[in-house]
Amino acid sequence: MLRRFSVRNKLVIIVLTTTLCALLICGVGMMLYDLKAFRQAALNDLDAQANILGRASAAALAFDDPGSAQAYLSLLRAKPEIAAAAIYTDQDALFAYYTPQPDGRLNLPPPQADQFRVEGNRLMVFKRIVENNEVLGTVYLQSDFHIWQWLRKYFAILAAVMALSMIVAFALSTRLQAVVTQPILAISDVARQVMERRDFSLRAPKASEDEIGYLVDAFNDMLSEVERRAETLETSNRNLAHEITERRAAEEVAYRAENNLRELNAALEQRVGARTAELEAANKELEAFSYSVSHDLRAPVRSISGFVFMLREDHPELLDAEVNRKLEVILESATRMGELIDDLLAFSRLGRQAIRWTALDMERLARSVFAGLLNEKTGRAVQFSITKLPFAWGDPTLLEHVWINYLSNALKFSGKRARPVIEVGANETENDIVYFVRDNGAGFDPTYGAKLFAVFERLHSDKDFEGTGVGLALVHRIITRHGGRVWAEGEPDKGAVFYFSLPKKGPAAL
Amino acid sequence: MTRGGNARTHERLPVAGAAILALCLSVFSCSAWAQADGQPEEHRLKAAFVYKFAGFVDWQSNLSELPTLNIGVLGAPEILNELAQIVPGRTVGDRAITARGVDPADLRDLHILFIGKSEAARLPQLAAALQERGILVVTEWDGALMQGGTINFVIADRRVKFEISLPAAEKSRLKLSSRLLAVAHRVVGAP
Numbered sequence: 001m002l003r004r005f006s007v008r009n010k011l012v013i014i015v016l017t018t019t020l021c022a023l024l025i026c027g028v029g030m031m032l033y034d035l036k037a038f039r040q041a042a043l044n045d046l047d048a049q050a051n052i053l054g055r056a057s058a059a060a061l062a063f064d065d066p067g068s069a070q071a072y073l074s075l076l077r078a079k080p081e082i083a084a085a086a087i088y089t090d091q092d093a094l095f096a097y098y099t100p101q102p103d104g105r106l107n108l109p110p111p112q113a114d115q116f117r118v119e120g121n122r123l124m125v126f127k128r129i130v131e132n133n134e135v136l137g138t139v140y141l142q143s144d145f146h147i148w149q150w151l152r153k154y155f156a157i158l159a160a161v162m163a164l165s166m167i168v169a170f171a172l173s174t175r176l177q178a179v180v181t182q183p184i185l186a187i188s189d190v191a192r193q194v195m196e197r198r199d200f201s202l203r204a205p206k207a208s209e210d211e212i213g214y215l216v217d218a219f220n221d222m223l224s225e226v227e228r229r230a231e232t233l234e235t236s237n238r239n240l241a242h243e244i245t246e247r248r249a250a251e252e253v254a255y256r257a258e259n260n261l262r263e264l265n266a267a268l269e270q271r272v273g274a275r276t277a278e279l280e281a282a283n284k285e286l287e288a289f290s291y292s293v294s295h296d297l298r299a300p301v302r303s304i305s306g307f308v309f310m311l312r313e314d315h316p317e318l319l320d321a322e323v324n325r326k327l328e329v330i331l332e333s334a335t336r337m338g339e340l341i342d343d344l345l346a347f348s349r350l351g352r353q354a355i356r357w358t359a360l361d362m363e364r365l366a367r368s369v370f371a372g373l374l375n376e377k378t379g380r381a382v383q384f385s386i387t388k389l390p391f392a393w394g395d396p397t398l399l400e401h402v403w404i405n406y407l408s409n410a411l412k413f414s415g416k417r418a419r420p421v422i423e424v425g426a427n428e429t430e431n432d433i434v435y436f437v438r439d440n441g442a443g444f445d446p447t448y449g450a451k452l453f454a455v456f457e458r459l460h461s462d463k464d465f466e467g468t469g470v471g472l473a474l475v476h477r478i479i480t481r482h483g484g485r486v487w488a489e490g491e492p493d494k495g496a497v498f499y500f501s502l503p504k505k506g507p508a509a510l
Numbered sequence: 511m512t513r514g515g516n517a518r519t520h521e522r523l524p525v526a527g528a529a530i531l532a533l534c535l536s537v538f539s540c541s542a543w544a545q546a547d548g549q550p551e552e553h554r555l556k557a558a559f560v561y562k563f564a565g566f567v568d569w570q571s572n573l574s575e576l577p578t579l580n581i582g583v584l585g586a587p588e589i590l591n592e593l594a595q596i597v598p599g600r601t602v603g604d605r606a607i608t609a610r611g612v613d614p615a616d617l618r619d620l621h622i623l624f625i626g627k628s629e630a631a632r633l634p635q636l637a638a639a640l641q642e643r644g645i646l647v648v649t650e651w652d653g654a655l656m657q658g659g660t661i662n663f664v665i666a667d668r669r670v671k672f673e674i675s676l677p678a679a680e681k682s683r684l685k686l687s688s689r690l691l692a693v694a695h696r697v698v699g700a701p
Contacts, residue, residue, distance in 0.1 A: 059689035062562045064555075064669070068693045132565045132602055 008181045015173035016166060023165055027158045031151075038150060042123055043116055046143050049082075050127035054139045057087050057096070058129050061136040066096050073098035083122065084108060084142040090135050111138035121145050183212040187219055200227035287348055294344045301341065305334040343470035350477050355395040357507045362435065363389035365396070366424050369403040373411055382411065386424040390433050393506025398478045405471045406437040406498050413441030413496065431509070432484065432501040440495040444488075452488055475500065483509045550588070555670045556663055557592030560624050560648055563661065564602040566690035569621060570683040571644030579605045579621050582612035586626025586650075622646045625659075633657045641681040655698050660684065664695055671695035 005013065053072060060069040069087050076082045076098050086097040088111040097108060109124075117124040127139045183206075190204040200223055206216045308331045312319065319327065363386060370384060392399070407422070414420035423438040444452070453476035472486075479486045483503045490496030503509030564579055579602050583590035593609040600607050612620065614636055623645050625633060630651050637658025640647050649659040655675040660682060663672050676699035679686050691697050 059693045063693045065693040
């Protein structure tokens, strides 16, 4: 409920509540204390009265003069709260008494030793009268203790004081609350205006140097901070908008360029594809052509050598020595022509044949090929050495062909040495295995090394070393199709080294 | 409740009875004292009064320095007799009380001198010496105060009373308590 009131009213209510509580606690405390004091005072009063009476009547008792004692007691008439008084002799006989009521004498108690007694609303006191260490008698006093009357009076005063205090507190707090609420109301007013008008340039007035003053400072700082932020935000928004426009334009340009590029690429790819297809077609045609040419060439060559044989078999009488020699030349040429055609066919077949990938024991392959070659050309001592060769991945037939080529070449070119030496070995690089065949034969001019592996390229005359010029081209083609390389090193008359490499991973390297 | 009620009725009756009895007794005894001039009751009362006077009197002469309070009796053996029974063990302040019979030649260290009616003739000659010594003179005959007595017993309303002479007390350098004066039958020389 308190929540709905304004700060002003809350302050007043708080002050009034606090004041009321403080007053109530004070009032109750004071009342309890006063009640006790009042009772004690009444008792003390009665005690003092009894003492005075006792002392005053001591002589009357001593000299047996009830009249003067009675006169003393009669003075109590001035104290209306005294309900009864009596003096007894040392023999406990009633000596003199006083009561406001005519028949009060009958209610007097027998004398007793010194004591206070409270019975309901009555206080009673008995007091021995002692003179010269001798008990002369007893004083008895009884007084009405009007506690309710006293309380009623006390409460009335308390209520009046409290009412007055509350009125003063209300008046004061109504005046003084403005000191606290005015600055707060000023802030809240400014805050409301800021929210309504969205005007961050407003400032709350600072009226005091206390916490509220601090609040005003903080509030104003906050406002200026908000103002500054809003400005910054606006600037950055503007910049951002500008940037976005620029970027959009740039993106459009880039998009257009990319489109162009894509079109260009597509066109290029198309052209490349077309060219490749054209080339492939041309290649196929060429291969088909060379195959058919070779194939078709065999028949006439065979018929030439066949007819030469038939001439020599059927008509030896017609042939003299000169004719025979010339026929021999024709036959030889035809045979060579046949070989050439066979090699060409093999070469062209290689372009079409698929590779059967197998793990190959290269050392065994090299040894068996070399043994076969030696059988063909007997009667020559060749120093042949072979190191341990690593396994390789490849087509057994094709790689056998490679070995045949390299080893027969070595045999061929070292054939004129008194002691031909042929070494076979291998090195491993990171990705490849490099096999080589070294001989101490005729060697070659390194200037022409690049030509060695081309078709029909021969560095030596047929007179010196026979050959078709297709072998190394075939090796080149086989190794290339395996993903390897071929090359050679050499110098004239100092032997040569022929290398080929194969990828360790086999077909995975392609 | 019943018990309490009964107790109260029982209680009240004896109180009322006692009160009535006391009233009758006092009336009776008063009348008895009046008739009994020179009777034992009167002697006893006078002796007690003499002893009690000591508590209401200040001796301002050098008598106050004595360690005991001494009472002398001249010519009243009954009174001396009674006093001899009263004083043992009693004190005034912290002084013990003595009582003795005296003759006019022996008044040394006396605080109080009671002179019986039989010796009344001696007072006029003794008065100056007694006052000189600061002695409280108690007498029991009419006109004694005129002869130099300080306190004199009289019978009034059939009761033993006493009268006081302030000039005599002053001469004897005695200070009498106002409470004593208050119960006196008559005070002579009061302002």
